[in-house]
Amino acid sequence: MLPETLKSEIVELTSHYPHARAALVPALRAAQRDLGWLGKETQTEVASLLGITALEVHEVVSFYPMLYDKPVGRHVIHVCRTLSCDACGGKELWKHLESKLGVTRGGTTADGRFTLMSAECLASCGTAPVLLLDNERHENLSHAQVDKLLEAAR
Amino acid sequence: MSALTESRVISARFGKPQSWTLASYRADGGYETFLSVLKTKKPDEVIAEVKASGLKGRGGAGFSTGMKWSFVPKGTTKPVYLCVNGDESEPGTFKDRQIVEMDPHQLLEGVGITCFAIGAHTAYVYLRCEFAEGLRKVGAAIKEAYAAGLFGKNIGGSGFDLDVHLHMGAGAYICGEETSLLNSIEGVRPYPRNKPPFPAVEGLFGCPTIINNVETIANIPHIMKRGAAWHAGLGHKEDPGSRLWCVSGHVNKPGVYELETGYSLQALIDGLCGGMRRGKKLKCVIPGGSSSRVLTADEVRTVTMDVPCMKRVNSSLGSAGIIVLDESVDMVDAVLNLMKFYAHESCGQCTPCREGSPWLVKILSRIAHGQGRPQDLELILDIADNMEGRTVCALADGACWPLISILTKFRHEFQAKIDAAARSGAAGAPTGVRAPAGAH
Ligand SMILES: Cc1cc2nc3c(=O)[nH]c(=O)nc-3n(C[C@H](O)[C@H](O)[C@H](O)COP(=O)(O)O)c2cc1C
Ligand code: SF4
Ligand code: FES
Numbered sequence: 388m389l390p391e392t393l394k395s396e397i398v399e400l401t402s403h404y405p406h407a408r409a410a411l412v413p414a415l416r417a418a419q420r421d422l423g424w425l426g427k428e429t430q431t432e433v434a435s436l437l438g439i440t441a442l443e444v445h446e447v448v449s450f451y452p453m454l455y456d457k458p459v460g461r462h463v464i465h466v467c468r469t470l471s472c473d474a475c476g477g478k479e480l481w482k483h484l485e486s487k488l489g490v491t492r493g494g495t496t497a498d499g500r501f502t503l504m505s506a507e508c509l510a511s512c513g514t515a516p517v518l519l520l521d522n523e524r525h526e527n528l529s530h531a532q533v534d535k536l537l538e539a540a541r
Numbered sequence: 542m543s544a545l546t547e548s549r550v551i552s553a554r555f556g557k558p559q560s561w562t563l564a565s566y567r568a569d570g571g572y573e574t575f576l577s578v579l580k581t582k583k584p585d586e587v588i589a590e591v592k593a594s595g596l597k598g599r600g601g602a603g604f605s606t607g608m609k610w611s612f613v614p615k616g617t618t619k620p621v622y623l624c625v626n627g628d629e630s631e632p633g634t635f636k637d638r639q640i641v642e643m644d645p646h647q648l649l650e651g652v653g654i655t656c657f658a659i660g661a662h663t664a665y666v667y668l669r670c671e672f673a674e675g676l677r678k679v680g681a682a683i684k685e686a687y688a689a690g691l692f693g694k695n696i697g698g699s700g701f702d703l704d705v706h707l708h709m710g711a712g713a714y715i716c717g718e719e720t721s722l723l724n725s726i727e728g729v730r731p732y733p734r735n736k737p738p739f740p741a742v743e744g745l746f747g748c749p750t751i752i753n754n755v756e757t758i759a760n761i762p763h764i765m766k767r768g769a770a771w772h773a774g775l776g777h778k779e780d781p782g783s784r785l786w787c788v789s790g791h792v793n794k795p796g797v798y799e800l801e802t803g804y805s806l807q808a809l810i811d812g813l814c815g816g817m818r819r820g821k822k823l824k825c826v827i828p829g830g831s832s833s834r835v836l837t838a839d840e841v842r843t844v845t846m847d848v849p850c851m852k853r854v855n856s857s858l859g860s861a862g863i864i865v866l867d868e869s870v871d872m873v874d875a876v877l878n879l880m881k882f883y884a885h886e887s888c889g890q891c892t893p894c895r896e897g898s899p900w901l902v903k904i905l906s907r908i909a910h911g912q913g914r915p916q917d918l919e920l921i922l923d924i925a926d927n928m929e930g931r932t933v934c935a936l937a938d939g940a941c942w943p944l945i946s947i948l949t950k951f952r953h954e955f956q957a958k959i960d961a962a963a964r965s966g967a968a969g970a971p972t973g974v975r976a977p978a979g980a981h
Contacts, residue, residue, distance in 0.1 A: 468878075
């Protein structure tokens with residue numbers, strides 16, 4: 388069951404559009420923020436709030452990299468892999484995280500704490516290397532700074 | 542050489558304390574232009590002013606903004622919409638993010654004036670979901686504007702009503718393509734649409750819609766305040782204005798710099814950007830976001846940053862994402878990195894793009910891994926030839942332009958790897974492609 392506050396948030400979102408369906412992506416992002424990921428039940432409930440089918444929701448969820456249809460760790464890391472970052476420390480940052488967390492791309496640590504993903508250009512190319520930790524941007528990262536960030540994320 | 546100084550129109554308020562608040566914006570005269578336009582101008586006069594200013598879109602295609610606005614059918618009975626494109630995902634581009642984080646009211650004042658000009662009473666500001674800070678800032682700014690009576694009903698007693706909503710994406714580059722953005726808002730799979738019909742006639746929810754980039758809209762209050770002639774006099778005559786240039790890569794001081802059009806690219810690198818990092822030599826520049834054609838160091842020395850000059854050297858300014866690469870860069874790796882981007886971001890709607898882009902990754906991977914085959918370069922050009930100009934949207938072209946230009950201008954680097962593979966006997970091994978390791 389979706390929490391009541393989330394339901395009313397989604398209903399409020401639908402009022403921004405002439406058709407409720409247009410609230411789909413923001414509604415799914417809100418659900419993911421609260422629930423971590425978008426399971427089948429969540430997708431079905433969002434569908435009924437917006438008056439569309441679960442399949443129509445799934446078609447959208449499966450398209451977007453930032454909508455998760457599988458469980459993720461408590462914290463999600465997205466490391467930018469695109470050219471400017473890659474050329475300015477991104478490659479090394481990626482290797483550091485893989486070895487530190489002991490996972491490969493898309494993997495979740497055994498304790499369920501972190502999921503490591505790569506992302507395409509995060510629009511912070513001038514402050515490479517860049518990552519998102521739970522959707523918040525961190526720039527110009529040394530490996531020591533990354534280690535600190537991870538320690539603070541319980 | 543005289544030192545470059547920034548022009549600071551769009552970025553004038555960046556860095557001021559609390560620059561993102563309504564109080565700070567109004568202290569600098571914010572929203573006065575919007576309110577006076579509502580009282581003293583007719584929509585057509587605003588469109589004429591913007592046309593005369595020479596402003597071109599800052600999202601990549603560089604189309605005349607005033608001209609685009611004039612395509613909304615006169616006297617339409619349908620609602621008209623404005624969509625502000627803040628998907629900003631073109632590799633190398635990071636200017637719109639600065640606007641939404643540091644001066645969201647400047648954007649919103651532009652939204653107000655634009656909606657009045659095109660007859661829209663609803664606007665959607667579309668931001669990529671990775672802009673957590675930008676979403677907070679624009680969200681708060683919209684609330685402040687409503688509370689101050691700058692949005693909503695009967696704004697400033699003018700009788701003009703306007704609703705402005707924030708909308709977010711979910712991590713797909715393709716949603717920056719304007720018709721994909723419309724489908725993204727509508728909550729369907731965001732495949733780009735065939736044109737015609739053009740969005741100005743049949744766009745969001747089947748209604749006339751204008752889509753403009755964040756930086757484009759941020760220019761509007763300045764043009765309406767200072768006049769078309771002022772704007773037309775900035776920078777290069779044929780491509781006037783002041784732009785946010787995003788410099789990334791191997792320079793000492795990467796960042797966003799605001800300059801009028803027409804300045805020397807080399808001077809920007811050597812001046813404001815503090816020259817090349819660690820004293821290395823410049824190898825090349827991708828000047829307009831990753832979807833533009835590469836310029837060699839020799840070409841960089843000769844070009845100015847304006848549309849006419851970039852046309853002459855067969856490149857483009859696109860979204861003004863200037864990626865600077867030094868001599869240490871392996872061009873096979875660089876282009877492979879970019880082709881992985883396009884393969885990942887292809888929406889899969891058109892066969893040449895869906896099939897071609899992963900093929901390019903496969904072939905470039907084997908060249909990079911020392912298993913390239915003698916015919917591979919011709920194969921790449923053949924695949925690119927099948928993609929360019931044969932698809933619904935320009936993503937496929939955007940993949941081919943850096944690819945073909947890099948392959949042409951740095952062919953020796955590709956050839957050397959293929960020759961080495963032939964000598965070592967690795968080429969043409971039946972397994973061919975080795976899976977790329979990890980994310981890189
Ligand atoms: C694949 C692709 C991605 C694009 N991404 C963006 C983007 O992130 N932001 C943007 O403003 N324009 C983007 N564009 C250009 C838009 O389609 C459109 O031309 C632009 O938003 C129009 O605004 P303007 O006239 O103010 O530049 C993209 C185009 C393509 C083909
Ligand atoms: S060119 Fe590529 S991204 Fe564009 S519509 Fe076709 S498949 Fe999709
Ligand atoms: S390339 Fe990493 S933020 Fe743009």
